[in-house]
Amino acid sequence: MQIQVEEQELCKLTHHNRTFICTNSECIQAKKLQLQCFKCLTLQHTNQKGIQKFKNTKSVRHLDDFTEIKDILNNLELKYQGRFNFLQEAQQRCFDFQKEQIQKIEKFPFHDYNLIKLAKADVDNHIQIFINELGFYQRMLNEVKTYNNQTSKSILELYTRNDDKFNNDIINKQKQVFDKIRTNLAKRGLDFQKMFANQEEKIHQADERLKKLENPYASSKIFKYSAIITMLILISNQFSILTSKNQTQIQMKETILIESDMNQMKEQLADFQQENIIKIEEIKNTMDSKLISEIEYLKLYNQQLKVEMIELQKQFKDMTLLQNQTITILSQELYNLKEYVSISLNQISNFNSVQTINQNSQQKVIISSQDDNTIILKLDKVDENINEVNSRLNNTIEEMKEYVDYRILLNKQYFNAQRYLLGSIELDYPIVLLQGFKVYLDQFLNQSLTQQQMENLGNSFSSTGIACFGGISVKKPTHFALMACDYAFEMFTITESREKARKSKSSDNLFWYYVPRISIGFAPQEKVHLYLADNYDPQDPKRFSIWLDHPQGGKRIGNQTLINTTEYKMALYVIQ
Ligand SMILES: [Zn+2]
Ligand SMILES: [Zn+2]
Structure with missing residues (x-):
């Protein structure tokens, strides 16, 4: 670095070089930033009363803080590289963190364009504000190579700065920015939980409506409806992750996943301990943030699974509703036929009672009993139809279960590929x-x-x-x-x-x-x-x-x- 001292003109009073300045905080705060010759500076700091009353005891304040400008600039030059490196590192940490968060958002299992865009913009904004602040300190470091009216303030600020305190402040502030970004992202995660809660509530209401539709037939033996309801309950257990009104159950499942992940990390730690003791400190430091990002990712993965399950369940409900309607129509038909049978039987008994009186009516009875046989055949046919509908429904339920198991497996495999192979x-x-x-x-x-x-x-x-x-x-x-x-x-x-x-x-x-x-x-x-x-x-x-x-x-x-x-x-x- 080239040291230049501008305006190094001679003092008009003493004809000495004006190269001194008082670096005491009192004078800096009072903005006494002009370079002076040593004599003038001493005079300015001399207790005037001392001069008048006790000429031998006059005192000079801040004498120890009088510093020659070239010493100040030398001092700054010595500290320059360290300070520069510190700011560079802080900036690099920002970029690394930003990249990590953006990647995390891009791997987000939901593909809602706006949500992803907003989440990214939030990260970028927070990081940019902090990087601008680092840039300000960087410019300050670079502009203090020459002493003049514009740079004097920065030079004295840098000269008197406590670097340990300054660095700590920057690091703390950076941590706060990172925490803030993480909290914001986590909050967006919470919004999703709310969205799921709403969807669960909707399914619950649909459930209730379905049950009301089922009720009129629940007691009828003909429709074996209890069996269907049992199957529905079995299926609901399959979906217990979604339909359970008990939120803690979901949380427990997540906890188990997280715990198994933690156990895995603990095992890894033990392995490293045997291999290399020095590495342990490093791992401890990075473990926290790794664990947090793993947990966040697992949560997101679970949520994606839930959305698919909800969609499947909805399709299943629609299908069931359609089957129910068919059964209702058939049951109505059966009921009508039964009515018809009982009317016919009444007619037969009426005919029987008049048989003795009117022999001619004998023929009518025969015709009537033929009608009766046709009705019984029709009844059998309806029973057959209902059986067929039931068995179709059971088959569909089985297929549905298999499909759900298959999707869960495929999701896990895709997730593993994404996690271990991608890139x-x-x-x-x-x-x-x-x-x-x-x-x-x-x-x-x-x-x-x-x-x-x-x-x-x-x-x-x-x-x-x-x-x-x-x-x-x-x-x-x-x-x-x-x-x-x-x-x-x-x-x-x-x-x-x-x-x-x-x-x-x-x-x-x-x-x-x-x-x-x-x-x-x-x-x-x-x-x-x-x-x-x-x-x-x-x-x-x-x-x-x-x-x-x-x-x-x-x-x-x-x-x-x-x-x-x-x-x-x-x-x-x-x-x-
Ligand atoms: Zn002073
Ligand atoms: Zn002077």
């Missing part, structure tokens, strides 16, 4: 661990990968599905020799550059490219060299590149160039 490049990865994934592409490198194939693949699964793409050696078909996993849309986004790959939002260490008619693949860095396929850094084991629409199949898996071979395959697995 990562894996070497020698066991395919058996890709639970819930389906194979969409599996072909030898002696076959060309065509543009048409790519377009068909892009249309065969959801863009938010998680795709694992890479190469498999025929010698070890149980493992991916090299693969990368990411949201399908990351992999299928078309790029143009043959020098730069596109950074994945899921990770800092994964870059995709998909240049039509040239090649598709991934790399751990942005820099690629698509000489048709990527031939940048031929030794890099984490680069994967496949020719597109080339008459020959193949190209690169890690550090191997593979053309027209049946020793290796390319494969794409997707879970959605």
Whole structure:
């Protein structure tokens, strides 16, 4: 740093250089910031009464605080790098935290655009305000290289600043900003809980209405309705996470999940203890924040599951209601028929009583009993229909249960993929661990990968599905020799550059490219060299590149160039 002292003119009284200033807080507060020659400064600080009355005992105040400007600037220069570094670190912590929170929000299982936008804006605003404040101190550090009217205030402030206190204040303030952001996000989580409570209440009301509809038939043996109600109760137990009016039960389940997570972390801690005692302190420090973010994520995951369950239950209720209506119509028909039977029986007995009087009526009785047989046949038919409806309902209930179990499993598997695989490049990865994934592409490198194939693949699964793409050696078909996993849309986004790959939002260490008619693949860095396929850094084991629409199949898996071979395959697995 270049030290310059401007306006270093001579004092008009003493002809000495004006290079001194009093650094006592009293004078700084009184804004006495002009440079003086030593004599004038001493004179200004001399007790005037002392001069008049006791010339030998005159006293000079602040004498110890008289400091030459070059010493002050030297002192600042010595402290500059430390102070600069401190501000840089604080700023970096802000960026890291901001990124972490934004990533968390983007992985949020709900895809309500506005909610996500608001949550992100909230994080950005809080961070920006604090970074602006850091910027102010940064500018202050940089502007104090020369002493003049504009900089004198900053220079003396920096000179007299207690760095320990200043740094502590900044760190505390930063913590408060981070806490505030976390609290705001947590509050948004609470809003969701309220939303669920409302939905549960609606289902409860629908339940009540349904029961009222069921009641008129509950006592009738013909409809075996009690069995259906029992099944409904069984199903409700399946949905107990949702329909339980007892909130503590939900919380207990969450607690169990959280506890198992905590146990897992405790085990990890024990392992590290054996491996390396020094690492323990580090882990302790990061454990808290990790645990908090894990718990938050688990909560969100549970909530997503709940929404799906509620939707399923609603569909189920609609279906049940339809069945009930059918049964009601049938029962009405049966009732009408019964009425008809009893009227006919009355008629028969009437005929019987007049039989002795009128022989001619004999014929009518025969006709009447024939009618009676037809009615009994019709009754049997209605019974059959009701049985059929009941068995259809039971089958549907069974299917529904199976579907719910299947969805829960699939959700868990998708969640695991999102948590453990998203954004990562894996070497020698066991395919058996890709639970819930389906194979969409599996072909030898002696076959060309065509543009048409790519377009068909892009249309065969959801863009938010998680795709694992890479190469498999025929010698070890149980493992991916090299693969990368990411949201399908990351992999299928078309790029143009043959020098730069596109950074994945899921990770800092994964870059995709998909240049039509040239090649598709991934790399751990942005820099690629698509000489048709990527031939940048031929030794890099984490680069994967496949020719597109080339008459020959193949190209690169890690550090191997593979053309027209049946020793290796390319494969794409997707879970959605
Ligand atoms: Zn002073
Ligand atoms: Zn002077």
